[in-house]
Amino acid sequence: MRETPLSDWHRQHGAKMMEFGGFLMPVEYPGGILEEHRTVREHVGMFDVSHMGEFLVEGGEAAGFLDRLVTNQPSALAVGQALYTPMCYPDGGTVDDLLIYRLAPERFMLVVNAGNLDKDWQWINQAAGAERVSLKNKSGETGLIALQGPEASAVLSPLVDQDLDHVASYRFLRGQVAGVDALISRTGYTGEDGFEVYLPWDDIITVWEALYQRGVRPIGLGARDTLRLEARLPLYEHELTADITPLEAGLGVFIKWDKGDFAGREALVRQKQEGVRRRLVGLQVEGGIARSGYPVLNSQGAAVGVVTSGTKSPTLGSAIALALVDPEYRPVGTELGVQVRNRTIPARVVKTPFYRRAQAGANQKKEG
Known part of the structure; x- marks a missing residue:
């Protein structure tokens, strides 16, 4: 190393x-x-x-x-x-x-x-x-x-x-x-x-x-x-x-x-x-933290994506995540769930970035 x-x-x-x-x-x-x-x-x-x-x-x-x-x-x-x-x-x-x-x-x-x-x-x-x-x-x-x-x-x-x-x-x-x-x-x-x-x-x-x-x-x-x-x-x-x-x-x-x-x-x-077959979206998560690799579920409990990154946001005070999901679940406001071990916690598609500094502009280098 x-x-x-x-x-x-x-x-x-x-x-x-x-x-x-x-x-x-x-x-x-x-x-x-x-x-x-x-x-x-x-x-x-x-x-x-x-x-x-x-x-x-x-x-x-x-x-x-x-x-x-x-x-x-x-x-x-x-x-x-x-x-x-x-x-x-x-x-x-x-x-x-x-x-x-x-x-x-x-x-x-x-x-x-x-x-x-x-x-x-x-x-x-x-x-x-x-x-x-x-x-x-x-x-x-x-x-x-x-x-x-x-x-x-x-x-x-x-x-x-x-x-x-x-x-x-x-x-x-x-x-x-x-x-x-x-x-x-x-x-x-x-x-x-x-x-x-x-x-x-x-x-x-x-x-x-x-x-x-x-x-x-x-x-x-x-x-x-x-x-x-x-x-x-x-x-x-x-x-x-x-x-x-x-x-x-x-x-x-x-x-x-x-x-x-x-x-x-x-x-x-x-x-x-x-x-595209899937798109990266932002999720606001309730009741737990969505970690990388956790399945994303639709309202019927079917798997429609996977979490790529997740944490509790120190700035927002709430749990957030990025996830790759089927395109039909991309719209902001879509209600989803994240499977955390043996339970499902609520998640909702939100606009990203989750945080944007005042006058941030182009300095946020990898924003898309």
């Missing part, structure tokens, strides 16, 4: 650790998930996300290659801009969902999920074939801190030698953070404003400690999950898998149909024309 450069720091500060994506990662710190969740919603928190993978794609054909690799359109990015995109198999199932940054006209950085790192690297190399692109895996050299919450800009700005007010959503710049060279982007996975700071692996402790000394609280994977679920942001192996297409997950806005051919296009076009 791998560790990030901050693993010893996490243990020294009382973090509960667990395996995630092949890494030993902090789940929560003393004080608990609920308090960490509220810290991000109301103030600011920082996440060690150095387990994420980073690949460089370079060369004169890099933009065209990436257009054919993913569903979105990296070639349309300006230098200094980023996008979110699914990456699909030929049958339309999802290899992974990732961020792509245009670092230079012929140089891109791909940020992939930790649990898919090896699989993605093999898939991208196979797809590259004889194309004139250079691929480099920078995952073991790159540390990553996510700073999230309404106070993120105010806390980070004094440590940066650049003006963060000019960094719009899904834009980035290079600068120094606490004296360390870094790439700073305005993205996030919580539904809040925030930044992701990419920096050399061995220098991450310097920036982490500088933020900690400014009163920024560390946040574990437990609160990261409740935050992203409230904002309806998908988690791979839950809302996206090799068997779940972007259309089923409600991510059609991230498919650029008119750009030309891309992996999975034919299958996705056919699915769009014929209609």
Whole structure:
């Protein structure tokens, strides 16, 4: 099991650790998930996300290659801009969902999920074939801190030698953070404003400690999950898998149909024309918590779907879930049930995201 450069720091500060994506990662710190969740919603928190993978794609054909690799359109990015995109198999199932940054006209950085790192690297190399692109895996050299919450800009700005007010959503710049060279982007996975700071692996402790000394609280994977679920942001192996297409997950806005051919296009076009067999919906649940894998039932008790993620929302104070259901049960207000062990608890389809911050706009990166 791998560790990030901050693993010893996490243990020294009382973090509960667990395996995630092949890494030993902090789940929560003393004080608990609920308090960490509220810290991000109301103030600011920082996440060690150095387990994420980073690949460089370079060369004169890099933009065209990436257009054919993913569903979105990296070639349309300006230098200094980023996008979110699914990456699909030929049958339309999802290899992974990732961020792509245009670092230079012929140089891109791909940020992939930790649990898919090896699989993605093999898939991208196979797809590259004889194309004139250079691929480099920078995952073991790159540390990553996510700073999230309404106070993120105010806390980070004094440590940066650049003006963060000019960094719009899904834009980035290079600068120094606490004296360390870094790439700073305005993205996030919580539904809040925030930044992701990419920096050399061995220098991450310097920036982490500088933020900690400014009163920024560390946040574990437990609160990261409740935050992203409230904002309806998908988690791979839950809302996206090799068997779940972007259309089923409600991510059609991230498919650029008119750009030309891309992996999975034919299958996705056919699915769009014929209609999807299931759709991702939000549920408000009563009488218990709907966990991933629990069956979703209609009013007659027949199975019509499955829960992909569920929790008790710290912000709303009620149980919520995402579920893949037959399309006829998609309308808001539809009454359903969730089978929890040997009983059925009531659930109702509700509008998502469950939580939307004021003036959130495009910063909620995976909303569909």
